[in-house]
Amino acid sequence: xxxxFTNRRRRGVAVAALAVSVLLAGCASARLERAxxxxxxxxxxxxxxxxxxxxxxxxxxxWTALALLRRNGATxxxxxxxxxxxxxxxxxxPDLWEPLVGLAECRYRLGQHDEALAALAEAIDRRGEIGDLxxxxxxxxxRAHRPELARLAYARAGSPTGASGDFLARAYSGTQRWKPAPxxxxxxxxxxxxxxxxLLIEAYMIRDARAASLNSGISxxxxxxxNFGGSLVNYSYGDTGDxxxxxxxxxxxxxxxxxxxxxxxxxxxxxxxxxxxxxxxxKPSKFIEGGSVLIVPHGDDSDPIERDVGVSIVVTxxxxxxxxxxxxxxxxxxxISAQSQSEAGRGASLLNTEKTRVEVAVRVPxxxxxLVGSMGELVRTTGGKRSIVAIPLPGxxxxxAASSVKNVLALISVRRPDGDTRPPTDEADLAMxxxxxxxxxxxxxxxxxxxxxxxxxxxxxxxxLGG
Numbered sequence: 001x002x003x004x005f006t007n008r009r010r011r012g013v014a015v016a017a018l019a020v021s022v023l024l025a026g027c028a029s030a031r032l033e034r035a036x037x038x039x040x041x042x043x044x045x046x047x048x049x050x051x052x053x054x055x056x057x058x059x060x061x062x063w064t065a066l067a068l069l070r071r072n073g074a075t076x077x078x079x080x081x082x083x084x085x086x087x088x089x090x091x092x093x094p095d096l097w098e099p100l101v102g103l104a105e106c107r108y109r110l111g112q113h114d115e116a117l118a119a120l121a122e123a124i125d126r127r128g129e130i131g132d133l134x135x136x137x138x139x140x141x142x143r144a145h146r147p148e149l150a151r152l153a154y155a156r157a158g159s160p161t162g163a164s165g166d167f168l169a170r171a172y173s174g175t176q177r178w179k180p181a182p183x184x185x186x187x188x189x190x191x192x193x194x195x196x197x198x199l200l201i202e203a204y205m206i207r208d209a210r211a212a213s214l215n216s217g218i219s220x221x222x223x224x225x226x227n228f229g230g231s232l233v234n235y236s237y238g239d240t241g242d243x244x245x246x247x248x249x250x251x252x253x254x255x256x257x258x259x260x261x262x263x264x265x266x267x268x269x270x271x272x273x274x275x276x277x278x279x280x281x282x283k284p285s286k287f288i289e290g291g292s293v294l295i296v297p298h299g300d301d302s303d304p305i306e307r308d309v310g311v312s313i314v315v316t317x318x319x320x321x322x323x324x325x326x327x328x329x330x331x332x333x334x335x336i337s338a339q340s341q342s343e344a345g346r347g348a349s350l351l352n353t354e355k356t357r358v359e360v361a362v363r364v365p366x367x368x369x370x371l372v373g374s375m376g377e378l379v380r381t382t383g384g385k386r387s388i389v390a391i392p393l394p395g396x397x398x399x400x401a402a403s404s405v406k407n408v409l410a411l412i413s414v415r416r417p418d419g420d421t422r423p424p425t426d427e428a429d430l431a432m433x434x435x436x437x438x439x440x441x442x443x444x445x446x447x448x449x450x451x452x453x454x455x456x457x458x459x460x461x462x463x464x465l466g467g
Contacts, residue, residue: 047071048260051085055218055226055261058093061085065102066462077256079106084257088227097126098462101133104140105458113144114425120458121430130434135160136456137434138168143453145180146427147171147446152435164454175447197320199279200415203287203313204255204369205272207408220269220409223261224371227254250369252413272408281317288312289408290334309334311408313372324365325414329372332357333408362412369413 047067054060065085068078083106089099100123107116117140124130130137130153138153154160154168206220224230228250250258259269272289279285290310311333319326332355364370428439 048263051261052218055223056092058089058096058099061089061092062096062099062102065089065099065106066459069102069105069459076110079109080253081257081260082106083110084227084251084254087251087254088257091229092226095126097123100126101458101461105456105462108140108143108456108458113140116140117144117146117430118425121425121434124434130156132461134158135164136458136461139164139453139456141427142168142171142448143450143456144425145450146425146430147180147450148439149427149431152431152437156435164456167448167452167454171446171448173447176445177447178449179445197281197417199317199320199325199417200276201279201285201315201317202274202276202413202415203315204274204411204413205287205289205311205408206255206259206411207270207272218262220258220262223258224250224254227258227261249365250371250411252367252369255369255411279315279317281320284314284316286312286314311410313410313412315412318361320417324363326361326363327412327414328359328361329412330357330359331372331410364412364414366414366416369411372410372412 047064050067051057051060051064062085065082068074068082068085071078074082083103086099086102086106089096090103093099100119104116104119104123107113107119117137120133120137120140124133124137127133134153134157138150138157141147141150141153150168151172154172157165159165160168218226230249256271259271263269273287275287277285277287288308288310290308290312293307293309295305295307311331313332314330316328317325318328334355360372362370362372431437431439
């Protein structure tokens with residue numbers, strides 16, 4: 001009997017130990033997953049799985065964006081990724097208005113209230129009727145300092161109850177608590193000569209290193225094409241002497257989204273650097289990823305050699321226009337190889353750092369980015385229709401069933417010159433467009449301040465619609 005009891009006790013201890021180990025393993029797994037999220041999670045967030053499986057489905061991108069927004073403690077980065085997902089969904093399906101509501105929520109949560117109002121108004125345009133978007137439109141309009149537009153939306157909402165309805169009722173009760181500041185009409189500024197205007201130029205260096213089969217997932221260039229609707233072209237420069245150029249436009253907020261969409265368990269995509277410089281017409285600006293390396297070819301520290309190793313981009317603005325700029329871009333990267341040499345009976349290895357240089361001329365719209373080149377191996381062929389085809393595309397495809405790819409893609413973005421800003425949303429234009437009413441100036445004072453506006457809760461609308 002004692003023997004039987006001891007065995008049962010040992011079995012109980014073993015079961016308890018096993019249970020504890022399972023629980024600890026679960027905790028460790030949770031801690032590891034959280035740690036991966038904090039450092040960027042190189043395998044990509046789980047929310048992107050749906051969009052990877054159906055990259056051309058607008059609803060897949062919308063679900064991906066919603067999942068990012070619904071994360072516990074969603075960060076600014078999560079919201080920006082979600083915003084790009086909603087933009088992709090809205091572009092892929094122009095008949096869907098729901099992604100624009102999600103875009104408006106992202107803009108609102110980032111404090112971009114004017115942009116949120118514009119997105120919500122576009123959603124109503126696509127929908128064809130205001131419906132249950134009337135109350136959210138009233139709240140977003142009031143928060144964006146458009147109180148008379150908010151008054152029209154509030155009236156269309158039909159005297160809603162609850163905190164939001166009470167807030168708007170107080171806002172239009174006649175009590176004077178806030179009065180919009182008069183809009184000062186500034187005298188037209190003297191135009192600045194093009195050669196004195198500053199441009200903000202940012203370079204993105206994206207590394208794509210992987211060993212994968214062709215059917216293992218979606219690549220970086222594929223995801224850029226899906227996200228931004230562009231036909232990605234990247235021409236090689238062979239020995240034939242023929243000149244050719246091409247560019248790809250992508251919006252800035254979508255770079256990180258595309259990287260997450262492209263990342264797979266078997267791949268690694270990382271943003272190496274994104275330096276920002278001020279540039280002027282005709283003045284070159286240089287970006288470099290790498291540095292100067294001191295090489296000692298002999299073991300006695302004699303005859304040291306200093307070489308620049310890495311990727312460099314030189315950007316020179318050649319024209320500054322109202323909507324875009326013309327740039328000359330020089331892309332240069334190192335090809336490193338070792339060479340053995342013998343001198344005075346001593347053997348040594350000399351590091352050769354040959355340079356490969358590509359120069360292109362591109363036109364870049366403001367607030368967008370252009371793919372100016374890559375370190376990938378490209379083959380240029382001419383078809384029967386004299387069309388130029390690049391095979392393989394860098395990081396995109398290969399003639400083989402499997403490939404090992406290590407590329408650095410270079411993206412260039414341009415911000416508007418100093419003093420050039422986009423005009424704010426026109427309240428009178430929106431009132432006529434959405435309600436067919438002409439606004440007759442300011443409504444005077446209001447009973448609530450815009451900063452106290454309740455949250456419009458646009459996410460609840462998406463949830464009711466099934467997301």
